[in-house]
Amino acid sequence: MSFCVITAIRLLLYLSVFCLFLAPSSAYAHARPWWSPNLDATAAHGPLPLDVRTDLHFPLHARGTNNDGSLPIYKDPNAPIENRVNDLLPRMTLEEKIAQLIQGDLDGWMNLTDPNDDTLTYNATGLVTELTSKAGAIWGGYLMPWDKWVYGITIGQRYLIENTTLGIPAIVQSEALHGFTNNGTTWPSPIGLAASFNAPLLHAAAATIGTEAAALGFSQVFAPVLDLSRELRWGRVEENYGEDPFLTGEMGLAYVSGIQEGTRPNTSATAVARVAATCKHFAAYGSPQGGLNIAPVAGGERELRTYYLRPFERACAGVEPTLSLMSAYASYDGVPSVANYHLLTEILREEWGYPYFVTTDAGSVDLLISTHGTCATRECAAKDALENGLQMEMGGGSYTYLTLPDQVAAGTVDMRYVDLAVATVLRTKFALGLFENPYPYEDYLSMLRTPATRELLHQMEQEQIVLLQNNNSTLPLSKNIGSIALIGPQVNRVTLGDYVFHNATLNCLTPLQGFTELLASTYVRINFAQGCELWSNDESQIPAAVAAAEASDAAIVMVGTWSLDQTLLWEPGTNATTGEHVDLSSLALVGAQLSLVQAVQAVGKPTIVIFVSGKPVAEPWIQDNADAVVQQFYYGELGGLAIAEIIFGDANPSGKLPVSFPHSVGTTPAFYNYLKGGRPIDPGYVAPNGTLVFGHQVREYVLDTPVPMWSFGHGLSYTTFNYTNLLVYPSTIGANDDFNVTVTVHNTGTVDGKEVVQASLIYLTDVVSSVVTPNQFLAGFQKVFIPAGGSETVTIQINSTQLALWSLDNTWVVEPGDFAVKVGTSDTTYLNATMTVQ
Numbered sequence: 001m002s003f004c005v006i007t008a009i010r011l012l013l014y015l016s017v018f019c020l021f022l023a024p025s026s027a028y029a030h031a032r033p034w035w036s037p038n039l040d041a042t043a044a045h046g047p048l049p050l051d052v053r054t055d056l057h058f059p060l061h062a063r064g065t066n067n068d069g070s071l072p073i074y075k076d077p078n079a080p081i082e083n084r085v086n087d088l089l090p091r092m093t094l095e096e097k098i099a100q101l102i103q104g105d106l107d108g109w110m111n112l113t114d115p116n117d118d119t120l121t122y123n124a125t126g127l128v129t130e131l132t133s134k135a136g137a138i139w140g141g142y143l144m145p146w147d148k149w150v151y152g153i154t155i156g157q158r159y160l161i162e163n164t165t166l167g168i169p170a171i172v173q174s175e176a177l178h179g180f181t182n183n184g185t186t187w188p189s190p191i192g193l194a195a196s197f198n199a200p201l202l203h204a205a206a207a208t209i210g211t212e213a214a215a216l217g218f219s220q221v222f223a224p225v226l227d228l229s230r231e232l233r234w235g236r237v238e239e240n241y242g243e244d245p246f247l248t249g250e251m252g253l254a255y256v257s258g259i260q261e262g263t264r265p266n267t268s269a270t271a272v273a274r275v276a277a278t279c280k281h282f283a284a285y286g287s288p289q290g291g292l293n294i295a296p297v298a299g300g301e302r303e304l305r306t307y308y309l310r311p312f313e314r315a316c317a318g319v320e321p322t323l324s325l326m327s328a329y330a331s332y333d334g335v336p337s338v339a340n341y342h343l344l345t346e347i348l349r350e351e352w353g354y355p356y357f358v359t360t361d362a363g364s365v366d367l368l369i370s371t372h373g374t375c376a377t378r379e380c381a382a383k384d385a386l387e388n389g390l391q392m393e394m395g396g397g398s399y400t401y402l403t404l405p406d407q408v409a410a411g412t413v414d415m416r417y418v419d420l421a422v423a424t425v426l427r428t429k430f431a432l433g434l435f436e437n438p439y440p441y442e443d444y445l446s447m448l449r450t451p452a453t454r455e456l457l458h459q460m461e462q463e464q465i466v467l468l469q470n471n472n473s474t475l476p477l478s479k480n481i482g483s484i485a486l487i488g489p490q491v492n493r494v495t496l497g498d499y500v501f502h503n504a505t506l507n508c509l510t511p512l513q514g515f516t517e518l519l520a521s522t523y524v525r526i527n528f529a530q531g532c533e534l535w536s537n538d539e540s541q542i543p544a545a546v547a548a549a550e551a552s553d554a555a556i557v558m559v560g561t562w563s564l565d566q567t568l569l570w571e572p573g574t575n576a577t578t579g580e581h582v583d584l585s586s587l588a589l590v591g592a593q594l595s596l597v598q599a600v601q602a603v604g605k606p607t608i609v610i611f612v613s614g615k616p617v618a619e620p621w622i623q624d625n626a627d628a629v630v631q632q633f634y635y636g637e638l639g640g641l642a643i644a645e646i647i648f649g650d651a652n653p654s655g656k657l658p659v660s661f662p663h664s665v666g667t668t669p670a671f672y673n674y675l676k677g678g679r680p681i682d683p684g685y686v687a688p689n690g691t692l693v694f695g696h697q698v699r700e701y702v703l704d705t706p707v708p709m710w711s712f713g714h715g716l717s718y719t720t721f722n723y724t725n726l727l728v729y730p731s732t733i734g735a736n737d738d739f740n741v742t743v744t745v746h747n748t749g750t751v752d753g754k755e756v757v758q759a760s761l762i763y764l765t766d767v768v769s770s771v772v773t774p775n776q777f778l779a780g781f782q783k784v785f786i787p788a789g790g791s792e793t794v795t796i797q798i799n800s801t802q803l804a805l806w807s808l809d810n811t812w813v814v815e816p817g818d819f820a821v822k823v824g825t826s827d828t829t830y831l832n833a834t835m836t837v838q
């Protein structure tokens with residue numbers, strides 16, 4: 001109740017600002033934010049315009065034409081987008097406007113019960129019913145034969161364009177977090193894409209994903225996820241680009257620009273993208289209390305700005321902004337994100353000038369009633385979301401926005417909020433060129449799952465694998481080895497992350513198939529034993545695994561976590577260990593897996609442990625006892641082959657950890673960019689023989705350490721590198737100047753290799769900054785190929801904005817003083833220097 005009162009007060013304030021804008025039209029022209037629609041016309045009709053303009057246009061049935069027979073501006077492909085928006089908006093009825101704010105669904109007119117059914121029929125009554133009230137977007141993320149999809153979506157768009165008065169096409173939506181989910185190519189999960197530390201490669205990957213989606217007539221995909229993996233118990237860690245705001249922003253930008261690249265054929269010159277990427281989840285969703293999905297996030301303004309918002313500003317609100325955003329389910333500091341005026345309006349619109357629309361996540365407006373408890377009714381929920389800055393409502397709930405026509409008529413919701421919201425949706429549609437061509441491409445088949453895409457995928461599969469530990473150069477294995485044991489529950493299955501379509505695994509190789517294929521032309525024998533399940537304590541298969549290790553020259557044990565696809569994930573009674581709504585209280589291996597590794601290691605053969613997982617696995621015993629440890633985050637279609645290629649040295653590992661691996665949940669958070677003062681001096685530990693060795697009690701756990709097993713940025717290679725000639729230029733700058741860090745990297749080993757160069761900065765002002773800042777933060781990275789014996793000089797530009805802190809005055813400030821510049825991983829320094837801000 002009280003929330004609604006506060007909202008009412010805010011509305012009064014907001015309206016008075018609006019009135020200021022609206023009163024003299026010249027003042028309005030200056031004061032109006034550039035992204036807002038021109039409301040002059042509606043204002044002329046009084047404070048609450050409830051219907052269409054009839055003065056300039058024909059009445060209702062003929063609003064798509066002009067009285068004088070001229071082409072309406074909104075239909076003119078050459079007219080500026082803002083003119084088209086401003087011409088179209090006043091022609092719309094209230095119901096048509098609200099329909100633009102609601103996501104419709106292909107199942108309104110197509111029978112999608114059987115994913116294998118290929119009958120090309122539709123329900124004409126259902127089509128009209130669905131698209132009359134829900135026409136902003138059409139959800140189409142269904143698995144079905146491509147020709148049936150093309151048929152169904154063409155029916156929908158043709159109806160909107162040809163049979164409705166105004167002819168407004170819909171935005172067509174699906175998922176594409178790591179591959180387009182209507183049987184497009186499946187890529188590694190985002191955590192793996194990030195581990196490649198190869199932004200240009202991710203850009204190229206995203207471009208193929210965008211092409212697959214656009215070809216089938218999709219115009220929006222719900223990706224990328226820019227949440228930070230600072231809370232590792234959370235099930236969705238696999239969907240993020242790791243724990244670091246800069247890496248997340250750069251990878252996010254690469255993804256967005258790849259997805260949106262180019263324009264649809266036969267469309268207007270003002271179109272800016274073919275498919276809208278969707279930055280989500282806005283904002284701070286990734287740190288729910290207890291790691292429980294959707295749980296509240298605690299934090300203040302400085303934490304929000306310093307960590308959570310940076311990737312969004314970088315990847316989504318720059319000169320080529322993403323064409324949409326999605327709000328988060330959670331509340332932040334007590335304010336639900338779907339109705340967070342500060343986030344959705346003050347920051348996103350007023351500070352960043354964001355012009356396009358924000359959609360909710362599925363069913364999330366209803367959560368104001370059922371979860372957050374800030375509203376008692378659907379009317380309140382719809383009003384709070386809309387007025388605070390949320391434009392489109394997704395399905396999955398009760399469609400609270402259907403209450404808006406009555407609320408506007410009753411005067412409880414001001415039409416101006418509706419107009420502002422609708423304008424953002426129309427602007428997006430014009431920017432996508434949909435008014436000219438909303439249809440699937442005729443030659444779509446030639447763009448799906450192509451050999452060129454597969455080649456790029458192969459490179460990404462190799463580059464995402466991280467070599468964590470390699471005692472005495474256990475790896476790579478020689479193809480002259482007599483036999484290997486392939487052991488573990490991850491060997492003879494395909495483990496994809498969440499957000500893949502049902503049966504996507506059928507397009508993939510298992511690791512067992514990959515090793516078999518790679519070794520087909522050798523004499524290496526493979527002894528396979530599963531050993532245990534990913535989800536069970538049953539140890540009865542372990543003796544067979546031990547026997548396989550005994551019969552082999554080396555043992556490879558593949559263990560980890562597992563996720564489910566978008567169909568099975570939501571079925572009750574499944575037992576996945578990661579994924580959306582699948583949170584963990586422990587990061588240790590589930591079930592009998594550690595016992596399996598221990599039994600195999602005890603055989604005494606070289607033991608290589610491969611974690612296939614969507615998040616860090618916390619098993620210090622394995623770090624202490626395995627001869628080599630490899631991390632393969634949830635892979636894509638060629639992951640089974642890529643891991644074999646890495647193990648046998650056909651490819652050189654070049655991945656780096658985008659997220660730190662803690663010793664246990666009790667020692668988290670493990671992220672490397674903790675605020676100064678966050679790490680121990682003298683930690684204790686429990687010795688392998690059981691002795692309790694107590695730490696000296698200053699900022700430590702008396703029997704453990706918060707220093708991760710492997711930190712952000714860690715990742716070994718089969719070759720060795722050294723770094724020389726670190727140059728910071730200029731080494732003294734003004735607060736608004738950019739500077740360059742240059743370093744020469746030498747491949748001093750005998751193996752060709754890729755290496756990630758990271759320039760990390762310590763953020764300080766003569767050791768003192770006015771507020772507490774991160775002990776270090778990533779400010780640049782670049783991946784270069786360096787042949788054996790060769791060297792490369794890398795220059796990374798660092799912008800002054802990257803040095804700014806969120807000051808006590810609540811502004812970004814670059815403070816004078818020294819910044820330490822370090823080249824290395826987050827915990828290994830190769831070279832360092834100082835840069836001074838005057």
Ligand SMILES: *[C@@H]1O[C@H](CO)[C@@H](O)[C@H](O)[C@H]1NC(C)=O
Binds near residue numbers: 111117
């Ligand atoms: C939809 O298709 C399924 C089989 O694919 C069929 O059993 C069902 O009756 C159909 N539904 C309607 C409403 O036609």
Ligand SMILES: *[C@@H]1O[C@H](CO)[C@@H](O)[C@H](O)[C@H]1NC(C)=O
Binds near residue numbers: 123126127129
């Ligand atoms: C067609 O859609 C209408 C409206 O949604 C629905 O009432 C009807 O049952 C549907 N018909 C079939 C055959 O599915």
Ligand SMILES: *[C@@H]1O[C@H](CO)[C@@H](O)[C@H](O)[C@H]1NC(C)=O
Binds near residue numbers: 127159163
């Ligand atoms: C759309 O209009 C065409 C031509 O007037 C008509 O044949 C068709 O039945 C209409 N479709 C629907 C779904 O109303």
Ligand SMILES: *[C@@H]1O[C@H](CO)[C@@H](O)[C@H](O)[C@H]1NC(C)=O
Binds near residue numbers: 503504
């Ligand atoms: C995906 O597309 C391929 C064609 O490239 C086809 O062979 C396969 O059956 C499709 N899979 C599904 C689940 O539709």
Ligand SMILES: *[C@@H]1O[C@H](CO)[C@@H](O)[C@H](O)[C@H]1NC(C)=O
Binds near residue numbers: 471472
């Ligand atoms: C490396 O091999 C040497 C000689 O076999 C052995 O003494 C040493 O313990 C090994 N080191 C590691 C880290 O396994």
Ligand SMILES: *[C@@H]1O[C@H](CO)[C@@H](O)[C@H](O)[C@H]1NC(C)=O
Binds near residue numbers: 115116502503
């Ligand atoms: C998924 O694959 C399984 C195994 O091949 C098959 O039995 C099932 O019919 C497939 N499901 C769909 C919806 O295609």
Ligand SMILES: *[C@@H]1O[C@H](CO)[C@@H](O)[C@H](O)[C@H]1NC(C)=O
Binds near residue numbers: 535575
């Ligand atoms: C876990 O799920 C798998 C696959 O769905 C199933 O085969 C297995 O029986 C389940 N195990 C348990 C313990 O529920």
Ligand SMILES: *[C@@H]1O[C@H](CO)[C@@H](O)[C@H](O)[C@H]1NC(C)=O
Binds near residue numbers: 688690
């Ligand atoms: C057990 O380990 C601790 C720590 O490494 C060591 O100080 C102690 O001597 C060991 N005790 C025995 C009985 O080996």
Ligand SMILES: *[C@@H]1O[C@H](CO)[C@@H](O)[C@H](O)[C@H]1NC(C)=O
Binds near residue numbers: 729738740
């Ligand atoms: C930094 O390097 C880029 C080229 O990599 C160059 O264009 C730019 O001028 C350099 N900036 C400074 C301050 O030297």
Ligand SMILES: *[C@@H]1O[C@H](CO)[C@@H](O)[C@H](O)[C@H]1NC(C)=O
Binds near residue numbers: 722723724747
């Ligand atoms: C780094 O490697 C290069 C090429 O092998 C060599 O010339 C140089 O001396 C090395 N520098 C350091 C600091 O190890």
Ligand SMILES: *[C@@H]1O[C@H](CO)[C@@H](O)[C@H](O)[C@H]1NC(C)=O
Binds near residue numbers: 798799
């Ligand atoms: C730094 O600024 C340049 C343009 O001056 C821009 O191209 C680049 O993307 C910026 N980099 C970062 C990390 O902000």
Ligand SMILES: *[C@@H]1O[C@H](CO)[C@@H](O)[C@H](O)[C@H]1NC(C)=O
Binds near residue numbers: 820833
């Ligand atoms: C490099 O780091 C060391 C160790 O922290 C420090 O003593 C030294 O002053 C640093 N050098 C520069 C040039 O900043």
